[in-house]
Amino acid sequence: MAKTNKPESKSTVTSSTSNIHTTTKATASKPNVPQGKFMFDQMNYMLLMIGLIVLVIGFVAMTGGADHDPSVFSKAEKFSFRRVTLAPILILLGFGIQIVAIFYRSATPSESSNSI
Secondary structure, three states, X not given: OOOOOOOOOOOOOOOOOOOOOOOOOOOOOOOOOOOOOOOOOHHHHHHHHHHHHHHHHHHHHHOOXXXXXXXXXXXHHHOOXXXXXXXXXXXXXXXXXXHHHHHOOOOOHHHHHHOO
């Protein structure tokens, strides 16, 4: 049997970076903040500071209760209202104020006309 020599078909792939066009756009919308301005207003920073102060007060209220005698357990001091109830409420309130401060947006006439 005779073999037929067929030329092998080799396909050469040439890639040129000049022919590639990227048309993808970022899907995340950037906030409309002019260059040189801060993302937050003065009210946001005031709320952040108030939230931070409430957090610190809550953590300080949770501390304490050092006994002079380590062999004596003071149940009234360890499980007091201040340490078990008031301090966690203050801490949660402080975190809530922080969240509100981050998401708070002032309603100025220029911003309300641009928003959809």
